[in-house]
Amino acid sequence: MPRLRLKPLDAYPFSTDIKVRITDLNYGGHVGNDTFLSLIHEARAAFLASHGFSETDCGGVPLIMADAAIMFKAEAHAGDVLLFEVAAGDATRCGFRLFYRVTRPADGKTILLAETGMVGWDYGVGQVMPFPETSLRKLGIG
Numbered sequence: 001m002p003r004l005r006l007k008p009l010d011a012y013p014f015s016t017d018i019k020v021r022i023t024d025l026n027y028g029g030h031v032g033n034d035t036f037l038s039l040i041h042e043a044r045a046a047f048l049a050s051h052g053f054s055e056t057d058c059g060g061v062p063l064i065m066a067d068a069a070i071m072f073k074a075e076a077h078a079g080d081v082l083l084f085e086v087a088a089g090d091a092t093r094c095g096f097r098l099f100y101r102v103t104r105p106a107d108g109k110t111i112l113l114a115e116t117g118m119v120g121w122d123y124g125v126g127q128v129m130p131f132p133e134t135s136l137r138k139l140g141i142g
Contacts, residue, residue, distance in 0.1 A: 003071075006071045006113040006114070012101055014047045015086070017081050018081075018082050020081075025077070033072070040114055044098060063119065064121035067116065070112055071112060072112050073109070074111050076102075081105065082111060083104070084102050087140075091141045093130055093131070094119045100116075101113055
């Protein structure tokens, strides 16, 4: 089976530190894949908040995650402080992608690269909706 190949960006304009808790570990003694998706969610919420947005109000439009890809490079353990870097790009009529790089500053290791596809979502009718260009510009896209 071919492996997923994500490439790091040249720059990530936003970053936040998140400390790994003991409850983030799986039976292998490292942060589990499901937990990393939750930690990415935390980083995404912080990124959006830094632009005055939330997932329920991103310039008047709620967001939903349409897809996610994670490429693991190294393990993370309890007590590790991880640097989550985030950038937005690849705008479409209804959304954009978020790109993540997670590193452990203590030793410089890249822990993972990830991407999530975010789209405007009308929760009342359960369908994709157009995403405002003004919000894309505020996120640094376009």
